[in-house]
Amino acid sequence: MTEIPPRYIPADIEEKRLKLWDEKKPFHASAGHSKKGPCTVVIPPPNVTGVLHMGHALNNTLQDIFIRYKRMQGFDTLWMPGTDHAGIATQNVVEKQLAKEGLTREALGRDKFMERLWEWKRHHGDTIIDQLHKLGSSCDWDRTRFTMDEGYSTAVRDVFVKLYERGLIYQGSYIINWCPRCQTALADEEAEHKDSNGQLWHIKYPFKNDPSQFVVVATTRPETMLGDTAVAVNPQDERYAGLIGQIIVLPLVGREIAIIADDFVDKAFGSGAVKVTPAHDPNDFAMGRRHNLDFVNIMHPNGVMNGNAGPFDGLDRFEARKKVVKALEELGLLEKVEPHAHAVRRCYRCETIVEPYLSKQWFVKMKPMADKALEAFRNGEPRIQPKRWEKVYENWLVDIRDWCISRQIWWGHRIPVWYDSHGGHFVAKTEAEALAQARAKHGKDVPLTQDPDVLDTWFSSWLWPFATLGWPQENMDLKYFYPTSTLFTAPEIIFFWVARMVMAGIEFMDEVPFQDVILHGTVRDAKGRKMSKSLGNAIDPLEIIKEFGADALRFSMILNSGQDIFISKEKFEIGRNFSNKLWNASRFVMMNVTPEARVKGFADIDHAALDPASKWIISRYQAALKEVTEAIEQFRYSEAENSLYEFFWGTYCDWYLEMAKSRLVELNAQKTAWLVLSNTLKMLHPFIPFVTEELYVYLHDTEAFLTLEAWPVVEAQYVDAGAEKDIQAVLSLVTVVRNIRAQWNIKPSDSLECVLNGSREALARVQQQEDVVRKLVRISSVRYETSAQAVKDSAAGVAGELQFFIPLGGLVDVAKEKARIMAEITQTEKAAASIEGRLSSEAFVQKAPPDVIAKERQRVSELKVKIDDLKRTISCLI
């Protein structure tokens, strides 16, 4: 047998395991091997711009626990890895790089720029995959996909064409969220509301027929007045009843605009009159359509005012705002300025204030797909945990709005639409097909140009569960591994990703892509702030792996995962210490066990010949296995880990191994120690894969991939109530003696004698364990006495357990000990009294369920026995 090295060095074993996993590929997935069927998980593809952060570490640890457990359960598991091209984010990174060289993407040109991006992706894009790998993620790495690889791009184009053919994609001029810095459209979800303290400017608009009279309008964006083409009031508003249709001369611009009536206007807000800027506000846009107003665009795409802004032409929008306000003030048209707290939309990538902007974009009509997703959801697909997110998900689907999918950037899937010079467009998977369509339409070859824009990143991500499996090709993998089992992700992307994947899954595969969605919390620092680079509070997972090990990182994080996860560096000590304990306990077992003890199962142990402690640990082990298995099944991983921690450290190491020290000469005890440890390693493997596998290999003296071993099965026949009682008696005796030793500062070298008084049965039990007790508490001698009272109790069936103990000799301060015991008696009596009070209440006896009453009675009698024990102990203290 190879000996386990004396020191646990995480870095060494993790490197060793990773190398083996890479070589032998135990995570390789193939269809149709197991009778249990498939179990698929797709990774939420991290951005290629990304560096591993704690959020990834958590997300991937959860997935790995799930997939390793399922693999051990015998499923054909597939964990599909990959990365997302992350359009705007990645383009921004590379543009920044260019800026350092004094270059811009425009100066470089589209082709060269794309080359730079691909180059960047090749060099940096896979960093994160490598880091996930270091975490121990058991993905089938050979299948790693990228949202812009060739096959995936085919799928994206295919989907675009199919949706277009189904009438679900259209092009139109609408107000969209425009980022003037990125110079692209953003989806609603990409324009985040951020509270800000703005101002509300009240502006007087003079009437044409009487310039001394005004209508007052309020706005948070005064510069947009340059594009006003109406003023709107509520038709029910008496104040303006006679004014509808009146003409107003727009200040600074001189444009004549009318007062119109529209239900949208809230009478109660401000003056009740609203300036209408159809080209620069979504509500005004809608009003403009309803009333056939002019759409005056006053801004260039970069946020600089254009020719329509008259004297403000060429000014940045915020500069123009100041100038407009100043000009109005000079004209005496500014009634007042109020502070105004409101939410401003900002670009989710660069935080620039988003400008509602009129432009021609491609949209996906969402309602029909959302309705199907809703129907599925109401039939229970997918299940979402925690449940409280279900309503959020459902509401979004109910109130769904169309999805703007075109982006004016270069990095991404080019929109598969080609235009001829006559204003016609052709939607096709390839340019050749588009040309063919054009030829058919025009009767001759015509030159086409492809739409310069690309698709929203999420337009590729929403296909992830099936596009990664080869769709639109119908291959074996797709048939077998789709739909996937469980999706682990963060609640932030329910809308961006989860809901859209469901819709795509139904639309193109006729099946919801996953059964369960597990939404986990956010990793925060010790103060509860989100971890971010800019705050400087981020803990780098790689640093933790280096210092404490990947196992420690995983273990500590999961143990801490409630809702949101608060983490500081010290927390990782728990995981490292636990792994270290595991290491040393395994060393101890290895040192004390012969090869013959390496048995397959509990059936190979001679149970009848087994000592009570061994029977007890097997019984405790079965209980732990049951608990852990149930917790994992219900995705309560931190609870499972907690049970394992308690069982392994608190029960197996602290008690069993200590008790076993005097018993390990016996082969059956060796078998027990070895087998329980071996199975505990299996249970721990999904959580801490490196150290468990390394130890398992030593323990079994054979190369094995623990993830391919079978998950242990609960064997109820080894649950032994008798043994539990026996050991419980020993444990309480030992605890009490230790207590005495600590209390009275009796050194281990000092002798302590003990007189045990109890029924014959109880004494016999403890006597059987005397060597264990002596070893644990170093009692120099034990005397057994059966008092008349104990015999009586025993006969009456009151007390079958150990009754009490007496420390002898002059080492204990009798007076103090008496006081201590008296206090304990008082406390116990109080407890008993409270239960008795309950039991004596008529209402309780009548209304409480019988089992509860029985339990309470039992409890009272136990407490009374304890009180008697304590009293007798006191009477024996001379």
Next chain:
RNA sequence: GGACGCAUAGCUCAGCUGGUUAGAGCGCUGCCCUCACAUGGCAGAGGUCGAAGGUUCAAGUCCUUCUGCGUCCACCA
């Protein structure tokens, strides 16, 4: 403005369908380098379960209101 979540030991959290004297880890105090482990062992201190009402034989657990934190959604200019 809507919706939701959280308040339990100094800190971070368990406490699942209401039912033992409310738990763990870290931290703290004391004693131990005992031949697997000081990344360890043993013992101990520390809580009116955010506040006020209510339902119940019984409430940390259910209901209402309030307070304090947090999250998501949103077209009041």
